[in-house]
Amino acid sequence: MLKIDRKTERFSLLDTPTLADVSITERYDLQEFICNSPDAFFSEIGLKLFLLGKEIEPSPNVQDRIDILAIDKEGRCVVIELKRGNNKLHMLQAISYTGMISQWTPDDLLRLLDENEQEPLVEFLEVDRDDINREQRIVLVAEAYDYALLIGAEWLSEKFGVDITCCRIAVAKDGSTNSEYLVCSNVYPAPELVKESVARGRKHTVTSEVQWPDWKTALAGVANSAVSLYFEQEVSANRESYLRKRILRYRVGGKRRWFLAARNKNAYLWQQGRFEGDVEFWQKGLSRPGDVKPVKSGQCLRLFLYTTDDFQFFHNAASGQLQATEWLDTTDDGIDEGVNGDD
Numbered sequence: 001m002l003k004i005d006r007k008t009e010r011f012s013l014l015d016t017p018t019l020a021d022v023s024i025t026e027r028y029d030l031q032e033f034i035c036n037s038p039d040a041f042f043s044e045i046g047l048k049l050f051l052l053g054k055e056i057e058p059s060p061n062v063q064d065r066i067d068i069l070a071i072d073k074e075g076r077c078v079v080i081e082l083k084r085g086n087n088k089l090h091m092l093q094a095i096s097y098t099g100m101i102s103q104w105t106p107d108d109l110l111r112l113l114d115e116n117e118q119e120p121l122v123e124f125l126e127v128d129r130d131d132i133n134r135e136q137r138i139v140l141v142a143e144a145y146d147y148a149l150l151i152g153a154e155w156l157s158e159k160f161g162v163d164i165t166c167c168r169i170a171v172a173k174d175g176s177t178n179s180e181y182l183v184c185s186n187v188y189p190a191p192e193l194v195k196e197s198v199a200r201g202r203k204h205t206v207t208s209e210v211q212w213p214d215w216k217t218a219l220a221g222v223a224n225s226a227v228s229l230y231f232e233q234e235v236s237a238n239r240e241s242y243l244r245k246r247i248l249r250y251r252v253g254g255k256r257r258w259f260l261a262a263r264n265k266n267a268y269l270w271q272q273g274r275f276e277g278d279v280e281f282w283q284k285g286l287s288r289p290g291d292v293k294p295v296k297s298g299q300c301l302r303l304f305l306y307t308t309d310d311f312q313f314f315h316n317a318a319s320g321q322l323q324a325t326e327w328l329d330t331t332d333d334g335i336d337e338g339v340n341g342d343d
Contacts, residue, residue: 001172001183014181015173019084019143022171022180026082027055030141031067033182034082042070044184045167047139049078050124053112058100066097069112075127076135076163077101077109086144091152091164094138106132122302123295128245128261128268137163143170145187153188164188218246223264230311231262250318252325258318260305269314271301275325285313 002011024030031054034041038051049070056066068080079101081094106129110118125132140153145166156162166188172181212218215235219228231248235241240249246262261268271278274294282303283289287310292303305311 001170001181003174015175017171017173019169019171022173024084024171026067026084030082030084031055034068034080038070041184044182045139045141045165045186047078047165048073050121052077052109056112058097059103062100064093064097066101069101071109071121071125071132072137073124073126074135075125075132076137077104077133078137078139080139080141083140083142086142086146088146088149090140090142090145091138091149094140095162098136098138102133102136104133106130109133119293129263135163137165139165139167141167141169143168150188157189212243212246215241215243218243219262221264222262224266224306226306226308226311227262227265227267229308230267230305230315252323252327257322257327258314260314265306267305267311269303269305271303274299274301274328275322276328281317285317286310 001014001016003014005012019025019030035051035054038049042049049072052069052071054068056069058064058066066079067082070078070080072078077098079094079098081090081097083090109132110121110129113121122129140149145168150166153164153166157164165186168185168187170183172183173179174181215231219231222228222231231246234248240251241247242249248260249256250258250260255272257272259270259272261270275281278301279292279294282292282301286292286303286305287307288304292301294300295302305314
């Protein structure tokens with residue numbers, strides 16, 4: 001890394017000690033730095049991730065721990081392994097952990113977070129809860145990589161669709177101020193190549209197949225009969241829907257105001273925009289009033305439907321009573337359905 005001196009219009013080299021030289025360890029320093037400022041680090045390496053935890057036990061059958069576990073917006077678990085220097089077993093270790101994590105259920109992962117942490121995760125994700133951990137990713141962080149490891153990463157990625165990112169880190173130190181900097185660069189895949197492949201429409205990761213060919217199949221695995229019966233009723237009535245995410249849509253004056261997503265034990269309801277007294281309105285009519293919460297800085301509401309009475313109350317409100325309600329927002333037509341794009 002070069003330091004810029006604007007007065008003399010010259011560059012000067014910063015010191016580049018190794019992590020060991022400046023006594024930065026994997027577990028007690030680098031790991032802590034990342035976990036104390038995850039958004040800054042993830043942004044620096046070009047990834048949008050939500051931190052789930054550190055020192056995670058992937059299986060009761062092993063004593064090792066995953067350095068850092070995260071999740072991306074598509075619900076894919078991300079195993080992040082840290083190494084000082086260069087370690088030939090770096091990728092093998094990460095692959096082993098990822099295989100173990102692939103056996104986890106969505107509930108297993110959510111148990112890593114307390115109740116207050118789960119709400120931000122729901123906000124972050126762009127998929128339904130049941131879609132969490134259908135796929136996994138690997139992020140390797142190290143000071144250097146063997147040629148063999150990078151070739152192996154390329155082979156696994158291109159041949160078998162394993163999503164692997166290799167991030168090289170280095171320390172830079174300004175001797176005049178003693179300020180230290182962490183320099184990050186992704187050596188695989190090259191960011192420019194990723195952008196180019198996306199621009200040309202090439203798949204750089206394996207995408208999951210269509211999960212459900214029809215609504216009957218989509219609702220077959222729903223344990224709560226109140227959810228499946230209501231969705232069957234609405235689909236039969238030609239309600240606007242999105243099969244891929246098991247979503248029903250409801251409009252007021254042509255603008256989408258609610259989407260309802262079928263889940264295993266309940267239905268997730270998102271309200272776009274606000275009306276006067278809406279929190280109290282839903283709390284009085286639903287079986288679990290405590291679940292009604294403002295989200296998106298108070299611009300929207302999030303709630304859940306569990307019982308037949310819940311669904312009937314929502315249906316009567318969305319299809320009748322609230323059609324004449326005056327809305328307080330001035331947002332454009334567009335609702336955050338937790339999916340990428342529209343159908």
